[in-house]
Structures are given as C-alpha cells and as structure tokens.
Amino acid sequence: xxxxxxxxxxxxxxxxxxxxxxxxxxxxxxxxxxxxxxxxxxxxxxxxxxxxxxxxxxxxxxxxxxxxxxxxxxxxxxxxxxxxxxxxxxxxxxxxxxxxxxxxxxxxxxxxxxxxxxxxxxxxxxxxxxxxxxxxxxxxxxxxxxxxxxxxxxxx
Numbered sequence: 001x002x003x004x005x006x007x008x009x010x011x012x013x014x015x016x017x018x019x020x021x022x023x024x025x026x027x028x029x030x031x032x033x034x035x036x037x038x039x040x041x042x043x044x045x046x047x048x049x050x051x052x053x054x055x056x057x058x059x060x061x062x063x064x065x066x067x068x069x070x071x072x073x074x075x076x077x078x079x080x081x082x083x084x085x086x087x088x089x090x091x092x093x094x095x096x097x098x099x100x101x102x103x104x105x106x107x108x109x110x111x112x113x114x115x116x117x118x119x120x121x122x123x124x125x126x127x128x129x130x131x132x133x134x135x136x137x138x139x140x141x142x143x144x145x146x147x148x149x150x151x152x153x154x155x156x
Contacts, residue, residue: 054121071103
C-alpha cells in the first residue's frame with residue numbers, strides 16, 4: 001500500500017470525486033480542494049485528508065442551498081395566487097412544502113449536520129496544526145534568535 005506522500009495528487013482527487021453525488025461538479029470540488037489547501041496549508045496524510053473532507057462537505061452545503069432555492073421556486077409556482085407579493089408567495093411555498101414532502105425541513109436538517117461536521121473538522125485541523133507546530137524542532141536561526149533576546153527576569 002502506498003503512503004499518502006507516494007500517492008499521486010490525481011489519484012487522491014479521483015478517489016474524492018468518486019464520492020460526489022449526481023449533479024455535483026468535479027471541477028468545483030477540485031477548485032475548492034486547491035483553495036482550502038492554499039489557505040489551510042495541511043501537512044501530512046491526516047491533515048490533507050481532513051481538508052479534502054471539508055471541501056466535500058462545503059460543496060454539499062452549497063448544493064443544499066441550491067436545492068432549497070429550487071424547492072421554493074417550485075412551491076411558489078404550485079401555490080401561486082394572482083396579486084401575491086413576493087413575500088406572500090414565499091410564505092405560500094413554505095406552507096405548500098409543509099403540507100407535502102417537507103423537503104425544506106429535511107434539507108435544513110441535512111445542511112445543519114454538514115455544517116456541524118465541517119466546523120468540527122476545522123477545529124480538529126487547527127488543533128492538529130498547533131500540536132505539529134509545538135513539536136517542530138527549532139532551526140539553527142531560530143535558536144540563535146532566542147539566545148539574542150534580552151532576559152526579562154529580575155533577580156533580586
């Protein structure tokens with residue numbers, strides 16, 4: 001079995017793309033992965049895998065927003081009453097959904113779960129990165145700088 005470092009970027013991304021659902025855009029996922037890698041600077045297998053998972057979760061959260069808009073649009077068309085204001089039409093669409101499939105409620109719960117999981121992932125990643133930074137050996141230049149820092153303790 002190859003280590004994470006030995007596995008090619010394209011193989012890792014292909015494995016991630018295989019997890020996409022119907023209608024989810026592979027190019028959007030890859031772009032999101034690249035953006036998050038640039039921003040979060042993961043090191044090693046665990047951190048990289050966490051960033052990839054957060055990218056997938058972020059894409060699914062976006063998909064929830066698109067689906068909610070679609071449910072509202074369909075509901076507004078189905079429950080439309082001539083002369084309704086936009087707000088009234090949205091209210092009718094919401095009530096129409098509540099009386100039927102309750103798609104908005106289900107999407108909202110799903111989106112909340114995804115957002116919690118992503119938030120926890122970011123928190124765990126930051127914790128891992130802090131641990132890694134504390135364990136990192138100091139370079140010779142950093143050690144020299146520490147020696148040059150003035151002593152601030154007072155001896156009496």
